[in-house]
Amino acid sequence: MTPPTAASWLPLSPGERAVAIEVLAHGPLSRSELARRLHLSAGSLTRLTKPLTESGLLIEAAGAGEGPAVRQGRPSQPLDIDTGSRAFIGIKITEDRVYGVVTTLRSEVVARHDRPLTTHDPAEVADLVREMTEEFGRAFPEPAGIGIGVGGRVEKRAVVVESAFLGWSDVPLAELVEERTGLPVVVENDVAALVEAEIWFGAGRGLDRFAVLTIGAGIGYGLVLGGRRVPSPEDGRDVGRRWMVSPQGPLGPDGERGSAVSFLTVPSIRYQVRAATGRDATYEEILARAAAGDPVCARVVDEAARALGVLVAQIANFAMPRKILLAGEGVGLVDVAGRVVEETVLAHRHPLADPVDLETKVSDFHDWARGAAVLAIQVLVLGPADA
Incomplete structure (x- = not known):
């Protein structure tokens, strides 16, 4: 049949x-x-x-x-x-690579691949997505559709209105990819896509109130109320640039002092260590040195952990979620300085408040691509959520 x-x-x-x-x-x-x-x-x-x-x-x-x-x-x-019965393709576009996965209807990843991104020209990026789709199609013919996650603001799940990482403005990405692949395409902010995946198939399944905080090149935030993600015009904007933690903190990319971005993002942490030592180091190297007792790395990592504790406490105090998920490539910080995070959360919560159910998930970019595939499952199979 x-x-x-x-x-x-x-x-x-x-x-x-x-x-x-x-x-x-x-x-x-x-x-x-x-x-x-x-x-x-x-x-x-x-x-x-x-x-x-x-x-x-x-x-x-x-x-x-x-x-x-x-x-x-x-x-x-x-x-x-x-x-x-059907396969779905999920794509995550970063500043320098495109990551792709194939999933089942229940978002199990059955194939993954990534390719370097050497240009940000929208047409050429769409060409690269077509090439990856054709490669996936050799093993999984006739995929049902494509979901694409982008760091930036997206309108109507089709147009990338603004993406600082890619230098894009008003790019009709869904149309460009549909023209090249002949498949239905849905485009969304990458954090929104990750939140949707966690609601349906991950840490937020079955929870009426749930929050996601992502740490990586930027700071992302998503809130779930009544079992549904709360959409916002701010989706796609780096909320951490104006999320102030301490007026005595380091300078951020916009010249602000003490924002969540200035403390927590992977580029900021690397910059702080480089400024103090004169040597460049990867994020993983900085975490390892901090764990081994290197004074500069330990100070930067502990300050980042305190900033993270403040954010978690603020989310818990005001949104009152049943669980907070920390995700992204930067949450390895918790493995090294988890005690500092916990102590800071307690210091910023009422003494009789319930403990914060904090779950961490170190996500690689293929996990973000899986989130995009979940959007395709939702929209292409079950129809628009508001239909």
Whole structure:
């Protein structure tokens, strides 16, 4: 049987979409459990699941069912997603490389690749994405769509309005890539994409209030309320440039003193060590030297850890999330100076406040690409969230 195309699954009604998302994120689920989770009667659930099973989006999962059928002819197997029926491509564009992954419908990464980025010309970047798509297509023919994550502001999940890393302004990236690949394309800010992936398949799954703080070349922040990411016109802007930690801190890129960016980002930490020692060092080398007791590296890393503790405490105090996820290539800081982070958080919280559930995830750029693929899964399979 020919697998159903992504288009054949659309449009989904709000009720059908709710069923599909619940099974995708938490399945396989028995019908009784699915009805309980969605507060549906057995008849309503049957009405909603019928078109989903007929289209092939939902399948009867192998294994134990939910016991004897309530009435004759009622299926007893749990419902699940046919995760291997379609493949999705996720792309993360950085200043000097493009990272790509192929995922299943449940965002398991089944292939990854990266290529150097030697130009920021939008047309040539789109050409590179096409080449990577063709390479992936040899092993995974007919992917359902492409998700692209970019550090910057994105509008309508299609146009990169502003990207300081790439020097872009009003670049219609989705259109450029669609013209070259013939595939549906969704483009989003990379932090927003990572947050969506964590809501559906990661640390935020099942949580109504959840926050993500990313540390790397910049500082990113995402907030989840009611189980949904809170969109903002500030998405794509480096919030850390104006997130003040200490007026006595180092200078930031805009001349401000003591911002989160000036303390915490990988380039700032490297710059501080280079300014103090006259020698360049990688971020990993700085962390290793700090752990070994090097006084300059230890001072810079401890100051960064205190800044991180302030940010975590502020998020906990004002957003009151059930969990805060620290992600990005810069969170190795916590492995070296985790105690300093914890002490600073406690110092900036009420003595009787609940402990902060803080989870760290050292993310490489392929993880960011996976987040972009999740956007493709959401939009191309289940339709726009507000449809």
